[in-house]
Amino acid sequence: MNDFQLDKRLQNDCILLQECNEYLLLLMNNSLVPWFILVPKTTVKELYELPAPLRQIVESKIDLFSRFILQQFEMSKINVAAIGNVVSQLHIHVIGRSPSDFCWPDVVWGRPERKPYKPNEIELIKQRVCESLNLK
Amino acid sequence: MNDFQLDKRLQNDCILLQECNEYLLLLMNNSLVPWFILVPKTTVKELYELPAPLRQIVESKIDLFSRFILQQFEMSKINVAAIGNVVSQLHIHVIGRSPSDFCWPDVVWGRPERKPYKPNEIELIKQRVCESLNLK
Numbered sequence: 404m405n406d407f408q409l410d411k412r413l414q415n416d417c418i419l420l421q422e423c424n425e426y427l428l429l430l431m432n433n434s435l436v437p438w439f440i441l442v443p444k445t446t447v448k449e450l451y452e453l454p455a456p457l458r459q460i461v462e463s464k465i466d467l468f469s470r471f472i473l474q475q476f477e478m479s480k481i482n483v484a485a486i487g488n489v490v491s492q493l494h495i496h497v498i499g500r501s502p503s504d505f506c507w508p509d510v511v512w513g514r515p516e517r518k519p520y521k522p523n524e525i526e527l528i529k530q531r532v533c534e535s536l537n538l539k
Numbered sequence: 540m541n542d543f544q545l546d547k548r549l550q551n552d553c554i555l556l557q558e559c560n561e562y563l564l565l566l567m568n569n570s571l572v573p574w575f576i577l578v579p580k581t582t583v584k585e586l587y588e589l590p591a592p593l594r595q596i597v598e599s600k601i602d603l604f605s606r607f608i609l610q611q612f613e614m615s616k617i618n619v620a621a622i623g624n625v626v627s628q629l630h631i632h633v634i635g636r637s638p639s640d641f642c643w644p645d646v647v648w649g650r651p652e653r654k655p656y657k658p659n660e661i662e663l664i665k666q667r668v669c670e671s672l673n674l675k
Binding site: 448449450458465480481482485489491500507512513 | 584585586587594598601602605606616617618619620621622623624625627636643644645646648649
């Protein structure tokens, strides 16, 4: 993973919640929906190119974050996507959605609406992530 | 899988390419991009709820269709997504994208542009799917 560096746009748009050996967990700095992004430490750009062990970790974390979002944010739907048309670095969106959110049922990508988190909100989410996901 | 029935909206918008015991493979009837949809035969609505064996099949098919699209349609990027805000039946989009396509780099969901396939184009894609994917 020596060549791995987090894309500058993801750096700017997101808050780093957790870093492990295999991936970074980011929070999109937009409190309109709970929008997490998983960035596997790899230089491949498509899901199918991931080596099997890392793919397995990615899938299990997608599931873990999906459950976490549904439990912690009173959301009713999860949107999972690997797109990468703008930022080519492989990253997987795991987003909580609800019929009462700002753009339901449309997808969130490409929408201009933003509401950055306040520092105490970020701390609260970091705490929830640590407690609930038991990530190191 | 006795309770499984393909959602009416997917039925109307898509062409059935293949049916196996575990899933349906659909083609969105919009030739602007190669847009495949995998519908696992299940009544759960989220990826994380899939039983492990079916989840494994779904992941391996996502990979298979991703490679197929890149090889057969001269696309440079794959968009993979499980959204389900409009059609709640679990279905996974596997879409070929390219900087020269109709809405690059935007996502395709929610776009109004449509160009239905001609019958001979559908036949050609069915043939390619059969030959390349060796699906039964």
